[in-house]
Amino acid sequence: AIRMTQSPSSLSASTGDRVTITCRASQDITPYVAWYHQKPGKAPKLLIYAATTLQSGVPSRFSGSGSGTDFTLTLSSLQSEDFGTYYCQQYHSYPFTFGPGTTVDIK
C-alpha cells in the first residue's frame, strides 16, 4: 500500500495568515491526490482533487500544488472557520490511503 505522510502534524496560526500543509507519498502518485477538511464530530469535506482542482463551492483561498511524491495545500488567508484537521488522500492505486492529518487551530 502507498504510505502517506503529512507535515506538520499540528499548527497554530492567526486569522489572515498564510498556511501551508505538506503531504508526501511513498511513490509517484501524480496527480491522484485529494485534500479534505474535517471538523470535530463531522464528516470530511472534499476541498481539492487531482492535486490542483478546487471542488465546487470551496472558497478560492484554498489551493493545491505538487507532483511526483510531494504535494501542498495552501490557505492564502486563514479564516476562523478553517480550524480542524486536514487530510491528504491518494487515489492512484488500491487501497486508497489517507495521511495522518494536520490539525489547525486558530490563535
Added chain:
Amino acid sequence: QITLKESGPTLVEPTQTLTLTCNFSGFSLTSYGVGVGWARQPPGKAPEWLAFIYWDDEKRYNPSLQSRLTITKDTSKNQFHLTMTNMDPVDTATYFCAHRLRGADLFDYWGQGTLVTVSS
C-alpha cells in the same frame, strides 16, 4: 442535492457480524459512472477506505479487510449496505457511507457517520 445517511447498530459484540445500511437521495445508482462506498475512522485517527460499489455492480475492497467485507446495493430502495464479519474491538470506529466523485475514486459527499463500538 446529494444526501446520505447511515443506519445500523451502535454496539456489536466481538465475533459478531456488523451490517450497515446507507440511505441516499439526489442521485441514481443505476446511472453510468456512479459509485458509492464506505470508509471508517477510529477515534482520533485518520479515515480508512473500505469499499466501493459501482453502477454496474463492480466492487472494490480494501485488501487488508477484503475477506471480512461485503458491499451490496438495492437500487429499488436507494440503499447500499456493508457487512463486516468477525468484529473485533479494534474495529470500533465511526463508519461513513459516501458518494464517489464521477471519474475519480474518491468521495465527494459523505454521510454524517455512525459510531460503532465493539465490546462485550
